[in-house]
Every structure is written in structure tokens, then in C-alpha cells.
Amino acid sequence: MGEGSAAKRLPTAIYLLTFLSAIGGFLFGYDTGVVSGAMLIIRDDFKLNTLWHELIVSATIGAAMLASLGAGAATDRYGRRLVILSASLVFLVGAVVMGAAPEKVTLLVGRIIVGIGIGLASMVVPVYLSEVSPVEIRGRVTVVNNIFITGGQLVSSIISGAFSEVPMGWRYMLGLAGIPALLQLIGSAMMPESPRWLISQGRDADAMQVLEKIRPKDADLKNEIDSIKAAMADDSRQGGLKEVLSSATVRQALLIGSLLQLFQQISGINTVMYYSASIITMAGITDKSLAIWLSAATSSMNFIGTFLGLWLVERLGRRSLTLGSLLGTTVSLFMMAITFQMAYINSPKVTFSNSVSSDCSADTCGVCTSKSSCGYCFMGDRNDIMNSTCVAVNKTSFDEMSMTGWCSNSTLLSDGNATFAYDWCPYTYAWLCIVGLALYLLCFSPGMGPMPWTINSEIYPGWARATCNSITTSINWGSNLLVSLTFLTLTEVLLKHGAYIDLCVFLKITVGLLLVHSRQHLRLQ
Structure with missing residues (x-):
């Protein structure tokens, strides 16, 4: 069969x-x-x-x-x-x-x-x-x-x-x-409880009852229980951190496993997922509902890509799929960085200086919105801005609708409907950033999404598996925390394009390290 x-x-x-x-x-x-x-x-x-x-x-x-x-x-x-x-x-x-x-x-x-x-x-x-x-x-x-x-x-x-x-x-x-x-x-x-855990507690009869419910009728349950016991006897030689580090082969495997988990997060995936709607608004999509729906559309790329990975993994192999995924995410992040850079360079002019606050003196929207305490008031649409100014805003208490109303009634602008932009600038080609976001998720999900977990489950000997997986899982969560906790601050300090170029640099370092170590020490296929 x-x-x-x-x-x-x-x-x-x-x-x-x-x-x-x-x-x-x-x-x-x-x-x-x-x-x-x-x-x-x-x-x-x-x-x-x-x-x-x-x-x-x-x-x-x-x-x-x-x-x-x-x-x-x-x-x-x-x-x-x-x-x-x-x-x-x-x-x-x-x-x-x-x-x-x-x-x-x-x-x-x-x-x-x-x-x-x-x-x-x-x-x-x-x-x-x-x-x-x-x-x-x-x-x-x-x-x-x-x-x-x-x-x-x-x-x-x-x-x-x-x-x-x-x-x-x-x-x-x-x-x-x-x-x-x-x-x-x-x-x-x-x-039911896991049969393996029941056997570890000496409850063989309970394990047999569980297996009878979740295995085919003709399955050799006694042989499976014997196999579990044999595997557990082998795993009883588990080593701690000292034993792991004393083995050159396991150290090299742990290095690759740790790098995969580290750069899965430093590549920005959870930042993209946590802040995708915010990234879309940064690109100039002002309608919050539209930004959320566009975020849903890009999320579908992540879902589709997971099935693509299932189809490709046995055809390309783990190593090729991982490195191809890294290359694709690097290109898409670079595309997003270029889009934000072009939006910054080609941002519309400030036609009226703001005499109320010298801190918000700026000649373009890009310079204005790069300051966390300033916002850009403008009239017209992104293709035809008639009047504009850079104004101070209390970011801890401002209300976007009230600021928009203030812009419309400001004596610096003509009477009429105005728009307030706090962390974005009107840009004709904002859609390019959304394309880059979707491309990033489509490239990430087949390889760098599942492969770090899959590879980490395969490359360690039984006695070191628990210790090594505990270390690499902690690295994954820790780097996830670091990136998500600093992303918005990075976009303020380095500007949006700087933050994405920063992620691209990390990815290129990763590609180099994996190319060198995975072939030499792990022989990943």
C-alpha cells in the first residue's frame, strides 16, 4: 500500500x-x-x-x-x-x-x-x-x-x-x-493525551487506548509503542548547553538554525504583518478602511505562498527554497525602500511657511512629515496641490479629523476642503509600495516562513534536539520583539526608506552566511 x-x-x-x-x-x-x-x-x-x-x-x-x-x-x-x-x-x-x-x-x-x-x-x-x-x-x-x-x-x-x-x-x-x-x-x-507523553509516565495501557482511536484498525500498535520506547531511551542521553557547544558538528548546526530564526524576524515579516496597514497609510492611502482592505489583499499573498512552498519544497529542496526566498524578500524590500525614497524626493512643496512654530519649518512635505511633531496641510489632490503648509501637532493628543478641519479653516490656506497628512505625503505612485508589500509576502511565505522551523527539526541529533530547539525558538521570539518594538521609531529616525534599506542589508548578510555554512557543514539539499 x-x-x-x-x-x-x-x-x-x-x-x-x-x-x-x-x-x-x-x-x-x-x-x-x-x-x-x-x-x-x-x-x-x-x-x-x-x-x-x-x-x-x-x-x-x-x-x-x-x-x-x-x-x-x-x-x-x-x-x-x-x-x-x-x-x-x-x-x-x-x-x-x-x-x-x-x-x-x-x-x-x-x-x-x-x-x-x-x-x-x-x-x-x-x-x-x-x-x-x-x-x-x-x-x-x-x-x-x-x-x-x-x-x-x-x-x-x-x-x-x-x-x-x-x-x-x-x-x-x-x-x-x-x-x-x-x-x-x-x-x-x-x-486524548499524547501517546508518547503517556509512555514517558509509565502509562502504557493508556497509550495503547489512545493509539487504538487514532490509528487504522490494522496498525501494529505494539510495534509503535516499542519504537517510541526505543526513541525515548536514545533521547535519555540529552545534553545541555555545555555538551552542545563541545560538539563541533552540533555547534555548526546550531549556528545555522539560530541564523535562520534570527533573520526570519530581522527580514521584517512580523513587522510587515503587525504594521502592514500603517505601512500602506505611510505610502499615501488616506482612507483607513481602504488601507485595511489593502492589507487584507496583501495578506492573501502570504496564505497563497504557503501552499506554493508545500509544492516546491520537495522539488527544489530546503536550501534552494530558503535562499531563493531570501533573495526575493531582499528585492521586494529594496523596491519598497526605493518607492519611499522617491516619495520623499518628489514630495510636494510647502507654499506657505508656518510662522507659529519654527520647529516645523520645511520646504517640502517629505521634510515636514519626517518630523514626528509636524504635519502637512494641503489643498487639492496629489496631482494638483494648490496651497500647503507645515504645522505643529501634539502627537499624543491630536485628532486627525479635527486637524483636517483646522487645515480647512486656516488663514494660511484658502477657504475650502483641505487634507491633513501626519506621517505620509501625497504621492502619485503609492501603489508601487503596495506591490512591493505583496511581493515581499509572496516571496517570504514559501521559504523563509516554514523552512527555519522545518530545518531546525531535522539537523540536530536526538540528544541535542531539545536544547538546540529551545535556543533557536527563543532567538526567534527575541528578534521578533526587537524588530517590532523599534520599527516605527526607525521610520522616524532613518525615514521610511532608510528602515527598509536597513532590513535589506541584514538580508544580504544572511544570504552570504547561509551560502557559506549550509553547504559546507549541513549539506542541505
Whole structure:
């Protein structure tokens, strides 16, 4: 019988378990995507400055990093099922707190709670899926989690678009995450424990009962239990950090695994997902609802690209797919940098100087909006700007609609309808930035999205796997936190094109390091 026939004989329970477990990945993806659109509205409602914007976005990542560090010990002590159950409950509580938040501090607390749930789920769900899946379909089942992540990002973008024009719509965007969390909470209460964990606790009879439910009727369950015991006996030779670093081969593998996880995040993927709607508004799309819907359209590229990766990985190999993905993301980030650079160079003139504040003296819109305390008032459209000025604004308390009204009634401008631009400039070719954003996601998702996790699961010997994966997972979350916490500040200090050129430089360094080390030490195909 071939692999396809074996898969057809599998009981429905294994598909149900896969679905319920992978909801954890969906919740991770949903939160990653929904915060992008929600923050456009929250920023105005709560009068957030750049620091608070970054804190609210990044608090989830920091909490997830800390929670994932303790998740490994918790899953070994209490079992995989109980940790999944706990992650669902924590995420449900966090979603309720976020949706009901009356002010920014409560919202921050809700984001931290959600981060704890994500950290637990990101550690335990892949482990549980790999341990309950039959060997012949284990690879495909574990990849399901990645598909659920990108699917969650796409669904969240659609939800954000649907509620973008609803009063206080961000509450629905964030609060609706509680529905899949509740579904997983109910489902995980009925899920069986991992057979491997039961055997590790000396509960062979319980493990046999679980396997009888999730394996074909003709499966050799005794042989599978014996194989699990043999693998666990081999893994009992686990080494700590000292043993890992004392082995030259494992050190080289750990270097590549760490670089892959580090540069997956430094390449800017979660920055793009967290701030995609903000990036689109920076490009000159003034309508928030349109910006959120365009963010949803670009998110679909990430979802489609995941399936493209499934199709290409066995044809191109892990190494070629990863390096090709890196090259594509470098080109697309460079394209975005050039677009923002051209918008800055070709930004419209300031026709009236602002005598109220010398800090906002500027001759072009690009110079004006590069200052965090200034905004650009103009009349006309992006192709025909008649009058304009650069004005001071209190970024912690300004309201965009009131500033637009002030611009319209300003004596510096002719009476009529005016537009206020706080962090963008009118630019005819803003669509090029959106194309670059979509291209980036399409290039990232087949290779640099799943491959760091796949490669890290394959390149370590059994005795070093737990230690090395713990190190590389922490590096992933830590670098994710660093990038997301500093991105908006970088766009103010280095300007938008500078921030993207910075990411491109990191990517080129990565390509060079991987070209040298992966072929020489890991022989990745």
C-alpha cells in the first residue's frame, strides 16, 4: 500500500485532532494580522504616541517569548493536552480583556495575556501534532499548523476590513479572537493525551487506548509503542548547553538554525504583518478602511505562498527554497525602500511657511512629515496641490479629523476642503509600495516562513534536539520583539526608506552566511 492509501485508512479522529490542535496556530496568525488594522483605529481613539503604539504591538511578543521558555518544562510535567487547554483559556481571557479595554493600559494588559497564550501554543501544538500523527503523514500534518497561521492572518485582515467603518470596530476585531479560542478550549477538553507523553509516565495501557482511536484498525500498535520506547531511551542521553557547544558538528548546526530564526524576524515579516496597514497609510492611502482592505489583499499573498512552498519544497529542496526566498524578500524590500525614497524626493512643496512654530519649518512635505511633531496641510489632490503648509501637532493628543478641519479653516490656506497628512505625503505612485508589500509576502511565505522551523527539526541529533530547539525558538521570539518594538521609531529616525534599506542589508548578510555554512557543514539539499 502507498502513502496515499495509508492516509485514506486513517480514522476521522486524527483529522479532528489536527484541526483542534492547529487552532492554536490560527489564533497566533489571527492576532498577528488583526493588530495591524486595529491599531490604525486604536491609535486615534486612545491618542497613542509612537512608543505606546510599539508597546501595545510588542507586548504580546515579549510575553510569548517568556511563556515559550517555560512551556517545554510544563508540557513534560503536566502533559501536552493540559498545556493546550491552558493556552486556549488564557487566550480567551485575553481576547475578552482586549475587546472591553476602556483605555490603553488595560489594552496593554490584554495584549500581554494573549501573548502568554500564544507562547504556550507555539511550543506545544507542533509537539502534540508530531506525536499523535502516524509516521507516513507526519510531515504534512505538522505543516498544517503553518497553514493555519497564514490562514488566521488572512481571516483577521478580512474581519478588520469588515469592521473598519463600524464605530469602535477595533473591539470586535480583537474580541472575536475569543471564538476560536473557545472552540479549542471545548475541543481540547475532549482530546486524548499524547501517546508518547503517556509512555514517558509509565502509562502504557493508556497509550495503547489512545493509539487504538487514532490509528487504522490494522496498525501494529505494539510495534509503535516499542519504537517510541526505543526513541525515548536514545533521547535519555540529552545534553545541555555545555555538551552542545563541545560538539563541533552540533555547534555548526546550531549556528545555522539560530541564523535562520534570527533573520526570519530581522527580514521584517512580523513587522510587515503587525504594521502592514500603517505601512500602506505611510505610502499615501488616506482612507483607513481602504488601507485595511489593502492589507487584507496583501495578506492573501502570504496564505497563497504557503501552499506554493508545500509544492516546491520537495522539488527544489530546503536550501534552494530558503535562499531563493531570501533573495526575493531582499528585492521586494529594496523596491519598497526605493518607492519611499522617491516619495520623499518628489514630495510636494510647502507654499506657505508656518510662522507659529519654527520647529516645523520645511520646504517640502517629505521634510515636514519626517518630523514626528509636524504635519502637512494641503489643498487639492496629489496631482494638483494648490496651497500647503507645515504645522505643529501634539502627537499624543491630536485628532486627525479635527486637524483636517483646522487645515480647512486656516488663514494660511484658502477657504475650502483641505487634507491633513501626519506621517505620509501625497504621492502619485503609492501603489508601487503596495506591490512591493505583496511581493515581499509572496516571496517570504514559501521559504523563509516554514523552512527555519522545518530545518531546525531535522539537523540536530536526538540528544541535542531539545536544547538546540529551545535556543533557536527563543532567538526567534527575541528578534521578533526587537524588530517590532523599534520599527516605527526607525521610520522616524532613518525615514521610511532608510528602515527598509536597513532590513535589506541584514538580508544580504544572511544570504552570504547561509551560502557559506549550509553547504559546507549541513549539506542541505
